[in-house]
Amino acid sequence: MNKRDRLRDMFHSSDSSSRTLRDLISGTEDLLRSTASYGGSEIEAARDKLKGQLNAARDQAVGWERAAWGRAREVSQATDEYVHENAWKSVAGAVLIGLLAGICIMSDHGRRR
Numbered sequence: 001m002n003k004r005d006r007l008r009d010m011f012h013s014s015d016s017s018s019r020t021l022r023d024l025i026s027g028t029e030d031l032l033r034s035t036a037s038y039g040g041s042e043i044e045a046a047r048d049k050l051k052g053q054l055n056a057a058r059d060q061a062v063g064w065e066r067a068a069w070g071r072a073r074e075v076s077q078a079t080d081e082y083v084h085e086n087a088w089k090s091v092a093g094a095v096l097i098g099l100l101a102g103i104c105i106m107s108d109h110g111r112r113r
Helices: 003-037 041-085 087-112
Strands: none
Touching (some): 041 087
């Protein structure tokens, strides 16, 4: 899967999520309307519809979580491969970052005295 396909899938997932959220809000509004003006079976029907939409939203959230973990694993694997292929560059980068952090800490420590 190339970068363009991943972006398309990500936006499609976002579209689906927005639709699920709109359905949830719509169901909540239906429940509130029916609770205010009707009684009995209509309230139960609206509540059942809302429960179904809440379950769909929960399922969507689980999907988001799985997708996020999958992307995190991909990034982790890519980073691991890069570090193994470019070990000396990685070490030099880490040393440079450590040196800069040390300089920042020391200059801040000097100002406090």
